[in-house]
Amino acid sequence: MSINVKVMKRPQGKSSYIRASLKGMALTFRHMVDPKTVTIQYPDQKKELSPRWRGTHVMETHEDGRPKCVACGLCPTICPANCIKLVPGEDDQGNRYPIVYEIDEFRCIFCGMCQEVCPVEAIHVGQHYENAEYTRASFVYDLDRLMKQTHPSTLLWDPSDPAGE
Amino acid sequence: MQAANNGLRVLDEGMPFLLVSAVKVILVFTVVMVVVAMLTLLERKVSAWMQDRLGPNRVGPGGLLQPAADGLKNILKEETNPAEAHGVFFTLAPMLSIIPALVTFAVIPFASPLPTPWGVTGMIVADLPVGILFLLAFSSLGVYGIVIAGWASFNKYALLGGLRAGAQMISYEIALGLSLMSLFFVTGNVGLPEIVYAQQSMNLWFALPFAVSFFFFWISCFAETNRLPFDLPEAESELVTGYHTEYSSMKFSMFFIAEYAHVLTVSALMATLFLGGWDIPGWGGDDMLGFGPDGQWIGAAPAWWKTILTFGAFALKTFFFIMVFMLVRWTVPRFRYDQVMDLGWKIMLPAALAAVVITAATVLALDSAGEPFVRVGDNGVRGTFTVWGGLVLTAVNLAMLAIVLWVMDRGRTLAGTGALDEKRAAARALARRRAELRQSPVRPAPAPAAHTQRVV
Numbered sequence: 001m002s003i004n005v006k007v008m009k010r011p012q013g014k015s016s017y018i019r020a021s022l023k024g025m026a027l028t029f030r031h032m033v034d035p036k037t038v039t040i041q042y043p044d045q046k047k048e049l050s051p052r053w054r055g056t057h058v059m060e061t062h063e064d065g066r067p068k069c070v071a072c073g074l075c076p077t078i079c080p081a082n083c084i085k086l087v088p089g090e091d092d093q094g095n096r097y098p099i100v101y102e103i104d105e106f107r108c109i110f111c112g113m114c115q116e117v118c119p120v121e122a123i124h125v126g127q128h129y130e131n132a133e134y135t136r137a138s139f140v141y142d143l144d145r146l147m148k149q150t151h152p153s154t155l156l157w158d159p160s161d162p163a164g165e
Numbered sequence: 166m167q168a169a170n171n172g173l174r175v176l177d178e179g180m181p182f183l184l185v186s187a188v189k190v191i192l193v194f195t196v197v198m199v200v201v202a203m204l205t206l207l208e209r210k211v212s213a214w215m216q217d218r219l220g221p222n223r224v225g226p227g228g229l230l231q232p233a234a235d236g237l238k239n240i241l242k243e244e245t246n247p248a249e250a251h252g253v254f255f256t257l258a259p260m261l262s263i264i265p266a267l268v269t270f271a272v273i274p275f276a277s278p279l280p281t282p283w284g285v286t287g288m289i290v291a292d293l294p295v296g297i298l299f300l301l302a303f304s305s306l307g308v309y310g311i312v313i314a315g316w317a318s319f320n321k322y323a324l325l326g327g328l329r330a331g332a333q334m335i336s337y338e339i340a341l342g343l344s345l346m347s348l349f350f351v352t353g354n355v356g357l358p359e360i361v362y363a364q365q366s367m368n369l370w371f372a373l374p375f376a377v378s379f380f381f382f383w384i385s386c387f388a389e390t391n392r393l394p395f396d397l398p399e400a401e402s403e404l405v406t407g408y409h410t411e412y413s414s415m416k417f418s419m420f421f422i423a424e425y426a427h428v429l430t431v432s433a434l435m436a437t438l439f440l441g442g443w444d445i446p447g448w449g450g451d452d453m454l455g456f457g458p459d460g461q462w463i464g465a466a467p468a469w470w471k472t473i474l475t476f477g478a479f480a481l482k483t484f485f486f487i488m489v490f491m492l493v494r495w496t497v498p499r500f501r502y503d504q505v506m507d508l509g510w511k512i513m514l515p516a517a518l519a520a521v522v523i524t525a526a527t528v529l530a531l532d533s534a535g536e537p538f539v540r541v542g543d544n545g546v547r548g549t550f551t552v553w554g555g556l557v558l559t560a561v562n563l564a565m566l567a568i569v570l571w572v573m574d575r576g577r578t579l580a581g582t583g584a585l586d587e588k589r590a591a592a593r594a595l596a597r598r599r600a601e602l603r604q605s606p607v608r609p610a611p612a613p614a615a616h617t618q619r620v621v
Contacts, residue, residue, distance in 0.1 A: 006591070024497065025492050029492060032214045035214040037217050041219075
């Protein structure tokens with residue numbers, strides 16, 4: 001069976017080259033003399049992020065500087081990208097704390113499920129996106145680095161308040 | 166007035182002539198190169214504005230130093246030479262393409278003659294008596310660079326680009342030459358200062374009396390400079406970048422400079438031939454030709470301020486054509502190869518021939534009717550054109566141009582976009598066919614809900 005090729009019949013009387021070109025040139029000329037630029041000059045100007053923007057993680061801390069994390073293991077379990085590494089520890093009073101807590105920002109898909117699942121509101125995704133590095137290894141953020149992040153954390157979507165009011 | 170004119174001397178010998186010529190060469194070369202560099206920036210800026218962007222704005226105030234940065238980058242970049250490329254020709258090609266583009270500027274007068282203490286010197290690098298013939302010869306030489314680049318690169322895309330450049334140049338060179346023939350009937354001279362003077366003494370720029378020539382020359386110039394809609398030799402979407410696919414660093418940059426130098430030259434040429442060159446309209450003070458063969462000054466007295474003013478007029482006209490080049494480039498999509506050939510051979514060649522014949526007949530008729538087109542510069546005779554002859558030519562040419570445009574339009578040769586209603590009809594028919602196929606008994610019948618939702 002042959003292949004059906006759609007052949008458009010060009011309407012001879014109605015089509016135009018000269019007029020259409022002139023029309024197009026008028027349009028480009030209008031834009032040239034009056035450009036409607038919407039460019040954001042990135043390093044100088046920055047786009048305002050939505051409060052729900054999910055970016056680089058933040059680990060919340062207590063007043064004495066300890067991480068809020070209780071090493072329950074929910075976030076590495078729910079993480080769909082498998083980017084959180086957690087080694088839990090326990091002190092004399094039986095309080096659990098993370099010995100190792102690392103997030104590979106390269107692997108992370110920034111879904112925000114770690115923040116959603118955290119029972120003590122320790123790990124957050126944040127409103128920050130400028131995390132370029134020179135090496136692959138430096139994309140793995142350890143606990144200290146996560147605690148040092150200063151940017152605001154993300155406001156998650158609340159099912160009881162879908163419009164965010 | 167006459168006495169003052171007689172006191173003028175021509176500057177054509179001795180040390181001052183050499184010095185003045187050297188200064189002119191250096192000045193013109195520098196200005197052309199700087200303008201070419203600025204054109205690359207202007208093109209990026211103009212395209213950005215047309216597309217509602219900002220364009221380069223980081224280097225220097227408003228991005229003004231961007232060409233310098235680009236040049237520096239291209240000089241410092243590593244050059245790659247394909248192993249299979251032909252060594253000599255691969256290096257020769259960029260030179261061959263840049264030299265004709267720059268050399269042609271030598272015969273274009275860019276201002277009225279300038280009086281110096283040693284005599285009057287024309288504001289033209291080389292006042293060749295063969296003016297336009299030299300120009301035609303060298304502008305067609307430019308394609309050798311492209312063809313050789315395509316062949317020497319050992320790359321099929323580059324070769325295709327070179328082939329297309331050759332075919333295109335041959336097709337459009339004919340119309341280019343033919344469209345200039347009409348001008349020669351009236352000016353009787355191929356020197357560019359003489360052509361400028363003819364326009365001044367006729368008080369009518371040749372864009373009107375030779376409207377058809379102007380139109381064809383313009384189109385041919387687009388083809389000549391290999392710019393959109395005629396950029397088939399480097400068609401990015403089909404041939405990578407065509408003939409300069411294999412070129413890098415400064416060699417690539419030379420092709421780039423050559424293209425913009427070509428644009429500048431061709432714009433200046435069109436301004437000279439059809440918009441009166443350095444003529445300031447409606448002012449007789451700049452109507453000067455220079456020295457006739459007998460050493461007699463022809464035209465108004467030169468002055469340095471007139472030179473500056475006329476240079477301004479020339480620059481403005483050239484800039485106008487450059488802007489049109491850019492406007493067209495960022496508006497009109499590329500022709501198909503067959504369209505290019507159709508336009509060149511089926512429309513422009515016969516139409517240009519017909520225009521030459523009709524213009525010649527008109528000139529002959531005017532001549533018989535006592536409206537002579539006196540040859541300028543012959544034995545020091547001044548042009549005695551009257552504007553009436555020009556107006557008759559204008560009427561004849563505008564009528565011809567209307568016919569040409571009417572034929573070119575209406576989709577007879579260049580099919581434009583089809584009318585929307587027919588496209589819609591075709592799309593509807595296709596959708597209906599698909600819907601019928603879906604309802605064929607072989608397949609399970611669709612659920613009723615989905616059935617009602619289907620848009621036919």
